[in-house]
Amino acid sequence: MTDTTHKAARPSPVAPPAPVPAKAPRGARRWRGLTPWLFLLAPLALLLVFTYAPIVNMVAYSFTDWDGVSPELHYTGVGNYVEIFTREDLFQVFFVSGYYLAASVVQIAAALYFATILGFNVRFRNFFKGVLFFPYLINGVAIGFVFLYFFQDGGTLDSVLGLFGVHTDHAWLGTPTSANTSLAGVSVWRYLGLNFVLFLGAIQSIPSELYEAAELDGANRWQQFRHIIAPGIKPVLTLTVILSISGSLSAFEIPYIMTGGATGTETFVIQTVKLAFQFNKTGLASAAAVVLLLIILAVTWVQRRLVPDERVDLV
Amino acid sequence: MTRRAVARTLVYLSLLGATVVVLLPLAVVFLTSLKSDEELANGSGALTLPEKLFNVGNYVTAFQDGRMLSAFANTAFILLFAIGGTVLIGSMTAYAIDRFQFRLKKLVVALFLIAALVPGVTTQVATFQIVTSFGMFDTRWAPIVLYMGTDIVSIYIFLQFVRSIPISLDESARLDGANAFTIYRRIIFPLLKPAIATVVIVKGITVYNDFYIPFLYMPSQDLGVISTSLFRFRGPFGAHWEVISAGAVLVILPTLIVFLLLQRYIYNGFMRGATR
Numbered sequence: 001m002t003d004t005t006h007k008a009a010r011p012s013p014v015a016p017p018a019p020v021p022a023k024a025p026r027g028a029r030r031w032r033g034l035t036p037w038l039f040l041l042a043p044l045a046l047l048l049v050f051t052y053a054p055i056v057n058m059v060a061y062s063f064t065d066w067d068g069v070s071p072e073l074h075y076t077g078v079g080n081y082v083e084i085f086t087r088e089d090l091f092q093v094f095f096v097s098g099y100y101l102a103a104s105v106v107q108i109a110a111a112l113y114f115a116t117i118l119g120f121n122v123r124f125r126n127f128f129k130g131v132l133f134f135p136y137l138i139n140g141v142a143i144g145f146v147f148l149y150f151f152q153d154g155g156t157l158d159s160v161l162g163l164f165g166v167h168t169d170h171a172w173l174g175t176p177t178s179a180n181t182s183l184a185g186v187s188v189w190r191y192l193g194l195n196f197v198l199f200l201g202a203i204q205s206i207p208s209e210l211y212e213a214a215e216l217d218g219a220n221r222w223q224q225f226r227h228i229i230a231p232g233i234k235p236v237l238t239l240t241v242i243l244s245i246s247g248s249l250s251a252f253e254i255p256y257i258m259t260g261g262a263t264g265t266e267t268f269v270i271q272t273v274k275l276a277f278q279f280n281k282t283g284l285a286s287a288a289a290v291v292l293l294l295i296i297l298a299v300t301w302v303q304r305r306l307v308p309d310e311r312v313d314l315v
Numbered sequence: 316m317t318r319r320a321v322a323r324t325l326v327y328l329s330l331l332g333a334t335v336v337v338l339l340p341l342a343v344v345f346l347t348s349l350k351s352d353e354e355l356a357n358g359s360g361a362l363t364l365p366e367k368l369f370n371v372g373n374y375v376t377a378f379q380d381g382r383m384l385s386a387f388a389n390t391a392f393i394l395l396f397a398i399g400g401t402v403l404i405g406s407m408t409a410y411a412i413d414r415f416q417f418r419l420k421k422l423v424v425a426l427f428l429i430a431a432l433v434p435g436v437t438t439q440v441a442t443f444q445i446v447t448s449f450g451m452f453d454t455r456w457a458p459i460v461l462y463m464g465t466d467i468v469s470i471y472i473f474l475q476f477v478r479s480i481p482i483s484l485d486e487s488a489r490l491d492g493a494n495a496f497t498i499y500r501r502i503i504f505p506l507l508k509p510a511i512a513t514v515v516i517v518k519g520i521t522v523y524n525d526f527y528i529p530f531l532y533m534p535s536q537d538l539g540v541i542s543t544s545l546f547r548f549r550g551p552f553g554a555h556w557e558v559i560s561a562g563a564v565l566v567i568l569p570t571l572i573v574f575l576l577l578q579r580y581i582y583n584g585f586m587r588g589a590t591r
Contacts, residue, residue, distance in 0.1 A: 035495045036415035040423065043408040046464030050442060051430045058441035068444070114333065117326055130578065131334050137570050137581070139524045141545045142563040146344045149361070149556055156343045159361040189337070194585065201586045243589070250436045253526055257546065269436050276440045277531070285440045293437045300432050 055293075061286035068282035080287035090288075093268045096180060100251050100267075103184035104244035107192050108237075115199035116225055129200070136193035144257030147186045176264030183255050183265055190254065191247070195240050202233040242303045246296045268292055341567070348373050348560035355557055373561035380551065381562050385537065386544035390523060393458055393540060398518050400463035402511055409473035410499050414485065431467035439531060446532060457532035458540075462522055468588045469514040475587075476510035477503060516577060517584040520570070541566050 062080055066073035084090050114132055118125055135143070150156040151172035161168060173179045206228060214224050252269040255261060261270040268288070276285035347355070349365040351372070377383055412424060442461070443452075451457040480503060488498050526542040533540070539547065545562050552558045574581060 033417060036411040036417045036420075039407040039411035039495075039499070043404045043470075044423065044426075046404065046460070047426060047430055049445065050461060050464040051433060051438070052426070053445055054438040054441035055433065057444065058438055061441060114330075117330065122326070122330070126578075128330050128334065130574070131337050133582070134571070134574060135337060136585075137520055137524075137574055139542055139545070139566045139570065140526050141542045142566045145545070145548070145559050145563045146340050149344060149347065149560065150340045152556075154361065156340055156361045159343075160339070162360070163362070189340075194589065197582055198586060198589055201582075239589070246434060250434055252436060257526070272437075272440065273531075276443070282440060282444075289437045289440050293433065296434055296437070297432060 058286045058289055058293075061283050062290045063287075064283045066283045067280040068276065069280065073283070076283065080284045081291070083284060084288055084291060090271065092264075093266055093271050096255075096265060096267050097248050097251070099180040099184040100187060100248035101245065103188050104191075104248055107188045108195055108240055108244065110188070111192050111195035111199055111240075112233075112237075115196050115203055116229060119200060119203035119229070129197075132196050133193035135190050136197075138190070140190075140253040141257055143186065143190055144254060147182075147189075147254075148258055151182055173259060173263065179259060179263045179265050183258060186254050186258070187251065195244075198236050198240060199233055202236040203229055206232045238303055238306060242299055245299050249292060249295060344560045345564055347556055348564045350557050352555060352557055373557045374565065376558050377548075377561040377565055381548055381558070382536065382539055382544050383541070383562065383565055386539045386541045389455060389538060390540045393455055393462075393529075394519060394522055396459045397462035397522050398515055400459065401466050401469050401518050402514055404463055405466065405469040405473040405514060406477075406504060406507055406511075407499070408470050409477045410503050413474060413477045414482070414503075427467055427470060431471075435461075436527065439527070443531065451532075453533055453535055453538065455533070455538060458522075458525075458528045461528055461532075462518070462525075466518065469518060472513055472517075472587055473507060473510050476507050480506050512580060513584040513587060516573075516580050517588050520573070520581070523570070 063075060063077060064073045065076050065079075114128075118129055122128070152158075153169070153171065157172065158168065170178070172182050210228050211224060214228060219227070250269050251267045252273075255265045255267050256270050256273075259265045261267070261274070266274075269292075272285050272288045272292070275281045275288065343361050346363075346365055347361065349368060349370045351366070351370060354366060408427070412420070446452055446457050446461070451460065484502050484506075485498050488502055493501065524542065526546065529538075529540045529543045530546070533543065536547070545566050548559045548562050552562075
């Protein structure tokens with residue numbers, strides 16, 4: 001099954017490509033034709049072996065009952081796919097994605113708000129920008145621990161509520177609804193900064209004369225936002241929406257680190273990882289991964305259709 | 316107060332609120348890392364100041380029992396090779412695609428473009444088998460090769476920069492007898508410094524923070540990187556929040572320092588990476 005992977009010679013990626021003989025006859029057609037391939041040898045080998053071969057294998061595994069170790073496997077047709085969409089406990093994970101999707105709506109709205117404010121002159125602008133962005137750079141495991149303590153009994157959140165005279169013994173990560181909401185909140189805390197900086201960049205690249213002209217015409221802040229900022233950030237906004245959707249579907253780190261998928265917080269990727277590496281259901285896990293891949297590709301395709309990319313400029 | 320003043324006050328209040336929301340959880344963990352386990356057991360609350368402000372005992376525990384030293388060493392090793400490889404691979408690809416006309420060029424470009432759409436998390440089930448078949452499972456080479464081989468974003472970044480280097484430079488060098496490899500090494504590569512800086516920063520932070528790949532591919536304790544080593548704090552230190560907090564602070568601190576020093580490059584780099 002895996003022999004597609006052996007066709008490409010094992011790359012030695014760190015080393016530069018085989019040194020081109022310095023005395024290569026200049027202008028010799030064959031050399032000129034070969035040169036780009038020498039540069040592309042290592043990159044293409046890596047790309048084929050670690051991106052395309054896995055996809056091909058994964059699709060192949062998804063039609064079998066392979067356990068990932070034994071040499072024996074049986075062709076099961078679309079059985080795995082049927083199982084994913086009909087077994088309730090497997091399908092459940094899509095509902096968990098709903099929490100993250102809802103959270104990303106909040107996240108995008110907040111990022112837009114702060115980007116609009118900080119796009120203009122505000123005191124300590126750089127400080128606020130840094131504070132809002134910094135969480136995005138923090139290690140996910142560290143964030144997980146910071147917020148485990150935050151939501152703990154008598155932890156940060158309970159203490160802060162105590163300051164306001166609210167005393168609760170609510171276990172924040174105790175019930176599925178509360179746990180998923182809390183985890184989705186953490187992911188807003190973590191990823192808001194990236195959205196914010198993208199929006200801010202787009203807003204600041206709008207020429208300032210536009211605002212000045214608008215102000216002369218007596219446009220207020222809302223009108224400026226509606227007619228100048230909104231159109232200016234549309235491409236970034238759609239990109240952000242796509243990133244949010246695929247991010248919500250492939251949420252992994254925060255829930256895995258904080259709850260391990262317990263109390264109904266299992267996401268699609270956690271489930272796939274568990275199926276593949278804990279329960280040795282490589283076939284079923286592959287089918288799940290193919291489904292996720294197809295959903296994400298479909299979402300991206302829709303985005304490309306909605307916003308024809310002016311900058312498809314790779315060549 | 317006029318309406319404008321009210322609006323301004325509200326704006327600053329919202330910014331202040333956001334600052335508290337971002338910084339408070341971090342500050343509390345920092346405070347906790349300085350407390351002794353008796354202080355925590357007393358239940359004096361999460362927001363109180365530690366008794367001794369310079370109690371570094373938990374940091375020592377985190378370093379010694381939490382294997383943080385070897386974690387930093389492993390992370391540094393992986394960072395070095397993964398970043399070096401990414402820079403070489405990305406710049407070579409960009410040079411080949413931008414400066415040469417060759418058959419199948421469209422196909423090659425399409426392969427890279429499509430790969431950029433495939434989220435890495437989805438394919439790990441099958442990538443795992445391939446990595447294992449190369450005998451790289453549970454070695455530091457597994458993450459290194461994966462970080463190098465699947466980074467399309469840095470190819471984009473390099474491509475933008477290669478395109479901005481005038482072709483006349485290549486041509487005059489070729490007249491002087493330089494071959495393609497010399498041109499790449501002597502002219503293109505040195506002029507790519509800003510792109511290299513961007514890629515090093517973005518890639519560095521991504522690799523430093525990555526949890527999924529080391530977690531899947533390097534289960535042995537000795538090969539813990541900072542993410543996986545910190546993750547393992549949950550077992551032995553169970554309810555010892557002061558030690559776990561110290562570990563978290565140790566992991567966050569380098570990021571904070573790098574961020575404060577290189578802010579401008581970091582914003583630019585991540586924007587480029589995301590919008591490509």
